[in-house]
Every structure is written in C-alpha cells, then in structure tokens.
Amino acid sequence: MATVSIIGTGNMGQAIASVVAKGGNGVQLIGEADKDKQVTGEIVVLAVPYPAVPQIIAERGEQLAGKIVVDITNPLNFETFDSLTVPADSSAAAEIAAALPESRVLKAFNTTFAGTLASGEVGPLGTTVLVAGDDADAKATLAGVVSAGGLKVIDAGALKRAREMEALGFLQISLAANEKISWTGGFGVAA
Amino acid sequence: MATVSIIGTGNMGQAIASVVAKGGNGVQLIGEADKDKQVTGEIVVLAVPYPAVPQIIAERGEQLAGKIVVDITNPLNFETFDSLTVPADSSAAAEIAAALPESRVLKAFNTTFAGTLASGEVGPLGTTVLVAGDDADAKATLAGVVSAGGLKVIDAGALKRAREMEALGFLQISLAANEKISWTGGFGVAA
Numbered sequence A, B: 001m002a003t004v005s006i007i008g009t010g011n012m013g014q015a016i017a018s019v020v021a022k023g024g025n026g027v028q029l030i031g032e033a034d035k036d037k038q039v040t041g042e043i044v045v046l047a048v049p050y051p052a053v054p055q056i057i058a059e060r061g062e063q064l065a066g067k068i069v070v071d072i073t074n075p076l077n078f079e080t081f082d083s084l085t086v087p088a089d090s091s092a093a094a095e096i097a098a099a100l101p102e103s104r105v106l107k108a109f110n111t112t113f114a115g116t117l118a119s120g121e122v123g124p125l126g127t128t129v130l131v132a133g134d135d136a137d138a139k140a141t142l143a144g145v146v147s148a149g150g151l152k153v154i155d156a157g158a159l160k161r162a163r164e165m166e167a168l169g170f171l172q173i174s175l176a177a178n179e180k181i182s183w184t185g186g187f188g189v190a191a
Helices: A011-020 A050-060 A094-099 A115-120 A137-149 A157-176 B009-023 B050-060 B092-099 B115-119 B138-150 B157-178
Strands: A001-006 A026-030 A044-046 A068-071 A104-108 A128-133 A152-157 A186-190 B001-009 B027-031 B043-046 B068-071 B104-108 B127-131 B150-158 B186-190
Touching: A001 A011, A011 A026, A011 A115, A011 A137, A044 A137, A050 A094, A068 A094, A068 A137, A094 A157, A104 A137, A104 A152, A104 A157, A128 A137, A128 A157, A128 A186, A137 A152, A152 A157, A152 B138, A152 B157, A157 A186, A157 B150, A157 B157, B001 B009, B009 B027, B009 B115, B009 B138, B043 B138, B050 B092, B068 B092, B068 B138, B092 B104, B092 B157, B104 B138, B104 B157, B127 B138, B127 B157, B127 B186, B150 B157, B157 B186
Parallel strands: A001 A026, A001 A044, A044 A068, A068 A104, A128 A152, B001 B027, B001 B043, B043 B068, B068 B104, B127 B150
Antiparallel strands: A104 A128, A186 B186, B104 B127
C-alpha cells in the first residue's frame, strides 16, 4: 500500500483523495492550517493553484526530497484566460522540477476536470489520467495508485511533454469557461 | 452551396474532401500535378505537411487573397517526434497568417486523425472539429460545411488558440506513434 499526501483541499485535492482511497491506498490531506504537519506519503500531490506552489516549495522543499511530487497545475493567467504564465518554451512542471532537484517530479491530473475524476467518466468514455515524467519507476508507482482507483492511465512520455499537457489543460479550461463544453466533460481519450 | 478547394491529396485531404462532399458542398481536389489549376473555392484547405506550405504560398499567394484559408498542419519535427518546428510562442497558423495578410486564416482539422474524419467517430463519441480564427464569418462558413458533413464543430476562439491546438495535435500524434492510442482514436470531445 502507498500513502499519498495531498497538499490542497479544494475540488481537485478532494477528487484525487477519493480516487486514491477508492484504490485502497492511504491518503494524507494537508490544508492551509496544517503548516506544521510533515508530509508522510511517498507520493506528494501539489493540489494548489500554480501561484501557491513557490510558497509550498519554500516551506516544504526539504521534506519533498526523495519523494514523488505530482504537479497538477494549469498555470493560466486567470485575469485574461488568454495565456499561460510560464515561459512559452517551458512548463509549470519544468519550473517545479528545477526548484526541486532532489524530488522526482511528475505531471498528471491537469487534463481531467475534478468532476471527471470523481465520476470516472468523460461522457461515454472512462476517465484517463495522462502522466508525464522522466522517472519510469515514479510513473509506474503513480499509475498503480490511479488505476487501483478505477481510472485509466496513459504514460504521456518525458516531463517535457508537460508543456503540451498544459496547453491541452488550458484549451479545455478555455472551452469550459466559454461554455463550449461542460466542467464535467472535456477531452476524453479513446484508445 | 460552398466550394472547398483542397490542396493535397493525402489521407487528410481525402478525408476532408469526403466530409465536404457528404454535406452536399463542392470539392476541388488539387494535387502536385495540378500546378496550373487555379483554386476556385472560397474556402481553401492546405492539406499538406507544414514544410510544404511555403512553396504553396509562394506559388498561389495571390490566388488566396480574399479567401478563407484553412491550416490543418501539425508542425512536428518528424525526425525526433519530440518537438515542434515553429517558435515556442507562435504556431504554424500564426506563421501562415503572417505570410497571407489578405486571407482569412483558420486553424482546423489538426486535432482529428483522418480515420476519425472518415468514420465520424472517436470511439463512442462523435468526431468534433475544433476551429480557431480571428474572423467570425469565416469560422461560421467553415463550421457550416463541416456540420453539414455530419461532424460536430466547436469554436475554439481566436487564432492564437492555434498554439494550444497544435500542442494537442502533437501530443495526440506522439501517443499514437508510441502505441498508447490508435490512429483511429485519440482525444474526443464530450460536451
């Protein structure tokens, strides 16, 4: 059994916690009031908006050494909904990996709305979680937890593919914000 | 009735031609041997690989003035399958729009594999064509042709969203090339 520490108790943090628990793995939920709580999981999910990540890294960087750190963010400019806030040739995941050189950073969950994690469905399709990262063992560990929780998993390649996953996440949010799709639908994956 | 000129007779050109014809609109297919044939459609689809686009613009740029020009390319580095060949803060569509200032350039069909255009299905979902562009009338004209042909259409926003659509197309091709999905499946859209 793995334990997954989830930093952030919003919609996404709760939805990921429910997937982890469904698979029989352990969950540690860490909210804003839990600043003194040490992370105990070998997998740590940063389930916070991208602007909140630097403070977590500043406060918990040493605790995250040696752990699998999962970046789920979509670094949108939420004032304009018209661009990302990371450099065009980079990604939130790449920035986080650079700030946490002792951690094994993965990108995941940024292309699945919270509603589709909870329901296990994107319309008629089963929900698929894309996972990108440079450490094959770390990806396999996270994939095991997600598939135990009833969702499909696809290895999307190296961590540099996070750039395309963030573009996909951005496009999906943009379509939902413009009411072209609903927040319970979006891009499903047909094998 | 609209007429759609399709430059390029490969898988994608043929699949788009079949969608157009299915909707009762006119098709002009232009192959490599048809250099002397003038384009007659008010919509012109550049159904060629991105590296072949500059020569078409050089040869036919004047003919394309005033027309709706549809860029369907995914400008991958096909040697490495690991990056796009356009600048990170740009897109193939933006480059083509800059080269054709007298045309109304749209991005479309780059996120739908040829097989899904022909079948009308991405797994259990109906095939959805995303269309981005800065000219609302041009988008509506193309949307009419595509929906008459039996496919769904979503307005993905301004032409700058082509950047995210090309990232999505790249990711989808990368997943298919790595046998994570099939060339008849991919990212479907659930409303």
